[in-house]
Amino acid sequence: MRPPRQVLNIGQEATFNCNVTGYPVHTITWKKDQRQLASSSRVRLLSRDVLHITSVRRDDRGMYQCFVYNDLDGAQGTAELKISGKSVAMSNKNCCIKVSV
Numbered sequence: 001m002r003p004p005r006q007v008l009n010i011g012q013e014a015t016f017n018c019n020v021t022g023y024p025v026h027t028i029t030w031k032k033d034q035r036q037l038a039s040s041s042r043v044r045l046l047s048r049d050v051l052h053i054t055s056v057r058r059d060d061r062g063m064y065q066c067f068v069y070n071d072l073d074g075a076q077g078t079a080e081l082k083i084s085g086k087s088v089a090m091s092n093k094n095c096c097i098k099v100s101v
Contacts, residue, residue: 001066001077009084014053015046016079018066027069033062058083 002017018028028048030037039045042054053060061083067076 001064001079003079005080005082007082007084008056010057011055014056014060014081016051016064016066018049018051018068018077020049020068022068022070022073022075024070025068026071027067029067031065031067034065037064053081056081056083 002019006014008014018030020028030045030051037043037051043060044052046052049066051064051066061081063078063080065076065078068074
């Protein structure tokens with residue numbers, strides 16, 4: 001799995017690629033810390049072999065695994081996501097409202 005390790009700040013994006021070779025590939029499943037990974041508005045599959053997490057949070061840290069199976073064999077890949085203590089600053093545009101009476 002690529003990259004095998006990511007260290008990100010809170011608010012950054014993470015992408016994991018499960019490099020699949022072999023034919024045919026019937027099933028790809030994803031787990032985090034040995035539990036089935038649940039999709040959400042932040043955690044989603046861009047394709048069945050690419051996992052993307054937007055705006056990572058501290059609870060996203062852990063070990064991510066992809067499991068690949070076909071009729072003859074199976075394989076797995078593992079990657080670690082670490083979260084540093086820093087937050088990514090969000091840019092706010094100041095807006096002024098002028099009211100005349």
